[in-house]
Amino acid sequence: MTNRRSFLTGAGAGITALGASLVSRAGAASLPEAPTHTSSATAAPLAPTGGRPYNPVVTLNGWTLPWRMKDGVKEFHLVAEPVVREFAPGMQVNLWGYNGQSPGPTIEVVEGDRVRIFVTNKLPEHTSVHWHGQLLPCGMDGVTGLTQPGIQPGKTFVYEFVARHAGTFMYHPHADEMQQMAMGMMGFWVTHPKNPRQHAVDRDYVMLLSSYDIEPGSYTPRTNTMLDFNLWTINSRVFPGLDPMVARLGDKVRIRVGNLTMTNHPIHLHGHRFEVAGTDGGWVPKSARWPEVTTDVAVGQMRAIEFVADAPGDWAFHCHKSHHTMNAMGHDVPTLIGVDHRGVAEKINKLVPGYMVMGDKGGSMGDMKMPLPANTLPMMSGDGPFGNLEMGGMFTVLKVREGLKRGDYSDPGWYRHPAGTVAREWSGDGAGTLPPAPRAPDARPAPAPAGQAMEARKPGAKDMTGHEHH
Numbered sequence: 316m317t318n319r320r321s322f323l324t325g326a327g328a329g330i331t332a333l334g335a336s337l338v339s340r341a342g343a344a345s346l347p348e349a350p351t352h353t354s355s356a357t358a359a360p361l362a363p364t365g366g367r368p369y370n371p372v373v374t375l376n377g378w379t380l381p382w383r384m385k386d387g388v389k390e391f392h393l394v395a396e397p398v399v400r401e402f403a404p405g406m407q408v409n410l411w412g413y414n415g416q417s418p419g420p421t422i423e424v425v426e427g428d429r430v431r432i433f434v435t436n437k438l439p440e441h442t443s444v445h446w447h448g449q450l451l452p453c454g455m456d457g458v459t460g461l462t463q464p465g466i467q468p469g470k471t472f473v474y475e476f477v478a479r480h481a482g483t484f485m486y487h488p489h490a491d492e493m494q495q496m497a498m499g500m501m502g503f504w505v506t507h508p509k510n511p512r513q514h515a516v517d518r519d520y521v522m523l524l525s526s527y528d529i530e531p532g533s534y535t536p537r538t539n540t541m542l543d544f545n546l547w548t549i550n551s552r553v554f555p556g557l558d559p560m561v562a563r564l565g566d567k568v569r570i571r572v573g574n575l576t577m578t579n580h581p582i583h584l585h586g587h588r589f590e591v592a593g594t595d596g597g598w599v600p601k602s603a604r605w606p607e608v609t610t611d612v613a614v615g616q617m618r619a620i621e622f623v624a625d626a627p628g629d630w631a632f633h634c635h636k637s638h639h640t641m642n643a644m645g646h647d648v649p650t651l652i653g654v655d656h657r658g659v660a661e662k663i664n665k666l667v668p669g670y671m672v673m674g675d676k677g678g679s680m681g682d683m684k685m686p687l688p689a690n691t692l693p694m695m696s697g698d699g700p701f702g703n704l705e706m707g708g709m710f711t712v713l714k715v716r717e718g719l720k721r722g723d724y725s726d727p728g729w730y731r732h733p734a735g736t737v738a739r740e741w742s743g744d745g746a747g748t749l750p751p752a753p754r755a756p757d758a759r760p761a762p763a764p765a766g767q768a769m770e771a772r773k774p775g776a777k778d779m780t781g782h783e784h785h
């Protein structure tokens with residue numbers, strides 16, 4: 316398998332065949348190999364090696380699972396196991412995933428394919444795989460206790476069904492779900508149309524949204540967290556660890572997003588209008604699509620957006636919840652904008668040399684270089700061509716360039732703006748001699764002068780002058 320794959324970076328490093336070592340000799344004779352992948356680089360699209368032709372997708376900072384064809388059935392082998400995932404350079408996390416990665420490898424098949432998936436459990440507890448969105452026999456739905464017993468540690472189960480309709484899907488455990496998904500167990504699934512010209516695009520990116528609660532300086536998510544996650548990831552990576560999505564000027568681009576976090580994500584793209592072309596149930600008829608620049612992806616949903624990359628540049632692509640584009644932070648802190656700390660800081664500095672006032676001018680960390688615990692990331696970071704991007708989490712960049720080669724996904728570097736097209740400091744008449752900004756008004760009531768009692772009035776009550784208030 317390894318020699319068929321080429322990588323944007325890493326040249327195939329990180330793939331090893333586990334296959335036979337996993338199972339008994341008798342089992343090995345019938346089990347397909349289970350390739351693993353430990354690099355967090357974006358793998359090149361995996362061209363089909365048999366069966367009906369299709370246009371393969373690109374899993375951002377991920378990869379696609381190779382298969383073998385046996386008697387007309389596409390056979391895959393997933394191994395549920397503990398993995399180490401680099402969220403961004405400087406932060407490694409202990410997760411659970413499939414075949415060496417979280418998320419697991421993307422599975423790509425064609426409408427009408429008969430698919431057989433072997434699932435080997437190398438976790439310390441039972442698991443199962445639910446094929447989210449597929450129309451399949453009930454007993455293949457992967458719900459522990461309802462449609463099958465859990466797959467015990469060391470055991471291999473086999474699922475088999477026909478991929479009945481084209482579209483965007485996911486897979487994840489339906490066993491001890493809160494823990495297993497909080498540890499990163501999930502993967503993407505694309506069923507391509509029978510006719511490769513139908514719904515054809517030039518570039519087709521896929522990503523899963525997941526979230527983690529990892530105390531700064533530690534390596535393993537807290538899996539009992541219900542809502543208060545502190546790392547919001549695309550394919551278990553955070554900015555600046557996410558690769559850019561690259562497109563050639565004029566390319567038709569699809570981005571498929573699946574949400575397996577515990578909250579919704581309004582996904583926003585700059586500089587372009589897109590249409591939601593696919594949902595959980597399949598393709599949206601052309602007459603029912605409408606233009607958007609942000610689309611909300613609710614919990615458990617998939618959305619496929621499509622647009623023509625008609626604007627050269629480096630365009631932000633991100634979740635619009637601003638705390639989802641930051642990395643881990645202590646957030647039990649008051650808002651200090653407008654508070655005058657000067658006297659306080661001087662006093663504290665006598666006791667604690669080096670004390671730094673934070674937040675009185677806003678939250679920007681742009682100029683601060685604070686010591687961080689080991690294995691964590693700055694809250695807002697990422698160097699851009701104009702300085703610190705002050706972003707983290709669910710953020711990456713769509714890079715649209717003229718004259719790229721078809722199928723070239725390598726990072727073209729930062730956009731070179733045509734002269735006179737970049738916002739700049741105004742230096743006309745009067746610049747530098749502006750009056751100081753007025754102080755912002757304060758919503759709190761002025762304190763009552765000493766010795767004078769405060770009067771409270773109820774709406775509708777008569778005041779001392781006899782007028783009625785409304």
Ligand SMILES: [Cu+2]
Nearest residue numbers: 580634636639
């Ligand atoms: Cu979000």
